[in-house]
Amino acid sequence: MNDSDEIVVTGGKPLNGTIKIQGSKNAALPIMAAALLSEGISVLRGCPRIADVFLMEKILRELGAVTWWQGHDLYLDCSQADGTVIPADFSGKMRSSVILLGAMLGRNHKASTGYPGGCVIGKRPVDLHIKVLRSLGAKIVENGTEIRASCGKLKGAEIFFSKSSVGATEQGILAAVLAEGRTVLRGCACEPEIGWLCSYLNGMGAKIFFSEKNIICIEGVEYLRPGDGVIPPDRIVAGTYLLAAAATRGEIIIENPPLGEMDGILEVYRKMGGQYDIFGGKLIVNGKNTGNPLKLLETEVYPGFPTDLQSPAMAVLVTISGESRIREKIFEDRYKTAPWLCRMGADIRIRNGVAVIHGGYPLTGCTVEAQELRGGAALVIAALAAGGTTKVRGCRFIERGYEHICEDLTALGGLLIKDRGTL
Template identity: 80%
Template sequence: MNEIDEIIVTGGRPLHGSVRIQGSKNAALPVMAAALLSTGTSVLRGCPRISDVYLMEKILKYLGAETWWEGQDLYLDCSHADGTMIPECYSGKMRSSVILMGAMLGRSKKAQTGYPGGCVIGKRPVDLHIQVLRRLGAAVVENGGMIRASCGKLRGAEMFFQKRSVGATEQGILAAVLAEGKTVLNGCACEPEIYWLCHYLTGMGAKIRIRENGCICIEGVKKLEAGDGCIPPDRIVAGTYLMAAAATRGEIILENPPLEEMDGILDVYRKMGGQCRRVGGKLIVNGKNTGFPLELLETEVYPGFPTDLQSPAMAVLATIPGVSRIREKIFEDRYKTASGLCKMGAQIQIRDGVAVIYGGQPLTGCTVEAEELRGGAALVIAALAAQGITRIRGCCFIERGYEHICEDLTALGGLLIKDRGTL
């Protein structure tokens, strides 16, 4: 018996209606790690119920935490979360698991984990994570597929990141808040989830200051209280639904988008011909005039166009007549979605690290395979724009970051069914 894990989409219908944006995956995961730094019960309000969050919850339980949900609010009682080892069966499934090392060292002076896994989108080394932990006084050894770290006491230090890394920046923050003395982190990532982690930790009693140049200064404290804060709306989910409206030439309303975080996304959307206007806290999206190819779209660190929306943008550009180009500058192997789009009728070639899209070819439904989270969402977007029925297998990847993508898009007039069963 073969298990079925797919989303069935009947395409060819412009989206319309309104949708509320779920809590941010990329903000929730580091905040969950921050809960380890307190011996009380922390609350994440508006936390997304997605598989990555459930996996992080399992890891925290393995470390000794008690967890429970009340609606969309996640409670983490870390009174007895004194474990210091994350088994490979957990770490190998999610990249963000590695940031727990800084929190475990801050709490228990020891940490051990397997190498982090997640989506296969290119090289994602942990060298910067190890460097910042060593800089703060930890002894780190890589051996037998495991990373082991220990310290007598973490001590504040100055660190210069040679490359902007969201995860390594989070690692440094989590390790430094209970370290002795002052830590200065230079060359930090500036993504919104960094701010939200610092905001949550500050509510727990941490002393953190983010300078205008992105440098983060942390004065270590002896103890943190339990946290209680809201998870912000997910800018990548908002951008995904924006791209879906563009691909289907639809009109939708995003009820609570994080508008202050979306300038880079909206700039690209407008260059494609999409229109939008802000009314209060809502974004009124009109994708009817989407029809302009892009000479060159390059992914950038925040506040530029995010790598997580590169594949969804490729799906939109496949529907636009003319030649568009995309250069992926964050992860070198993030063009996997091109093969699935080509199977649906798109014409895309990868040349010297640039995706060349010969857009405007009719897309037709067929069976395609999601290989990673955002690529899976891109296939859903293409399926909404295609004629006929598309079966997207591997929807477990999509569920890593989207709480209810089928329900949301169905509420916007799409025809989507999630199928789980056996053949």
Template identity: 55%
Template sequence: MDSIRIVGGKPLQGSIAIQGSKNAALPMMAATLLQEGICALKGCPRIADVKYMEEILRSLGALVWWEGDTLYIDSTSVTGTEIPREYGEKMRSSVVVMGSLLGRMGKANIPYPGGCVIGSRPINLHLLALARLGAAIEEIDGILHVTAKELKGADIFFKKASVGATQNALLAAVKAKGDTRLSGCAAEPEVVWLCRFLNQMGARIEGTGTDTLLIRGVSALHEVEFDIPADRIVAGTYVCACAATRGDIVLENPPIEEMDALLEAYEKMGGQYEVKGGKLFLCGRKVDTPVSYLETQVYPGFPTDMQSPLMAVLASVPGRSHIRETVFEDRFKVASQLTKMGARIVIDGRDAIIEGVPCLQGAQVFAQELRGGAALVIAGLGACGTTYINNRHFIERGYEHICDDLASLGGNIRRD
């Protein structure tokens, strides 16, 4: 079976730790190709997307193994340059391997990346950045062939902030000859963490956390041990689960400094929280106020990955709420599934109007992508009756043990 069964209506209570960040771990895994030793990623999440990236690295000649929650990657004998279609087309993050392979091997053959269907996500910014660094790019039968006799530093301006394009440019530039300046780049935490990881490997990156990065090329990088940060989207998902069930929970190790926009929305709904000793204490018992207007934005604005989980909460908050999606034009897919549970949601282009109902009703629904699937879990926890969520595999792309986590907080949830 590939489903999750939830009997809802019970407030969550208890304390839970947050898994390592998916969106930080994947580009770091790609970055290990740039050195010829053994890197250790401590606290790496054992999720489907990490497993896909493991297979990509193995196909290139790396040795990959686990010891507890630490992922070891030995890139000493990497000789491959081609990413297999079966893995590259399954996940969006496969595209960042391109920058690493260029830096290590001078060429890369990669299928167009896959992942969740949430709207148009072209990779033109990735390719433009690599071309500026000296790469030649050709597409043959859906495979991108990228080669560079020598990567040279350049000034690169992104017309639109892109996390993936910024990461790819970083990976290709750290060993390029000379200096590279990236302007208009993304400043999301996942970019910041990649910069820290690369700098610890011996890269010279300045301006971390801003929209302008200066990369001074180095001849070699070295092996390193690194702690994967806590996942801000997983933490946000559990904040929403607390709100939807009107519960009281504690997040033990959340990346609080990365959650301002979400916690602001949580407070607007009536949620209460306190930060003490590095822990986040949440009380969702007074969540009863709609959000008159909220739009997704690049960091530090409200994250698009939290839009669907928030919608699931607002579906049972009395009054009218309004969400505008400005990042991905097709990220309201979950609305049709929430309406099966009694939600009243009207979609008009990039706008969603939600009229809260007293209680959602359990139903059989289908996850269509990662964050929408998490939103259905949230809705099911707060609903009256039993909810069956099909296509569990979408959810497991980003959540290591979501059912066990929520069950430990008193949720009646299990994998079927």
């Protein structure tokens, strides 16, 4: 990709206006995997047209699915999706491709994939995924470059997760819905996308219910019919735009916020001094008084503050006078944005796994590099708050999760231009 794969941002202007949030990336990807479990045409309505969804679509096509779009509705005809191999070229580009193993085993009793990639924010081992599949009766062989799985009829089991894992929880759900008997998943992740996956599968005829917090019970069924459901608004995108308003001291209205999923985000925003109101289902954001440093912001599993918004929050805190601290508790290598913010004029020091931010120094536009999805969004936020022009290179990373970040922020009064140059 050419160096001019970049977003050019002219900063220094408060955001103002109304915005609608795209469909959720983290909900869409596992639901696309769920479509494999039916021999028919499933529909994902309001699906985001983003790079990760397009890549998952290509993988499903490689497995034999026929796919097409009507606007933002994605149709997946999995009638002939009997493939059992995900080429390494695909699996190496996207972490979430690993959740296809459970769906492929449930459908075809055989699956093979390279090790998942696409992530530079820290260790994300697949050991919990393999544990789940083995517990349900799959035979797993690893050779260092490839994971091969096979089974007869998967059989229900009781599985305990030693730590919260969204992907491994989704893996267990996808593998168990067609398994024989009852599966109980204990210590599950509780992120909203888990609930959306279960709801979609139940609409396909699955029997999934939450017996209590962190426990999911699944009664296996013989077959599933095609699914048809709406992808919810993306809480991380909504949080990104909320934090962009805070960094620029702007005022925006989010038309379709996933309000029930944003409590942890809104609490941190309020502690920063941001104000908001909810009226008619809309989130009315007033970031003019954002100016309180945070003694300690810690990322947590849901419903706490999400790790995906840690870097965007850092971009806000560097604009606030005083000392703030961030402790990243989910991924150990998620401070990659800090050096680039320092290049713009921020003062951030990483000590014993804690980012210490001495905020309030003016940010100045320069050339910075996105190295991963959410860090790239954070650099765009900082660029909006900075004086002068910033070039954010690597916008291909940002496009993994944001359908039209430039258009959205331009509609709010930001000055952003996407420059792809010669690819």
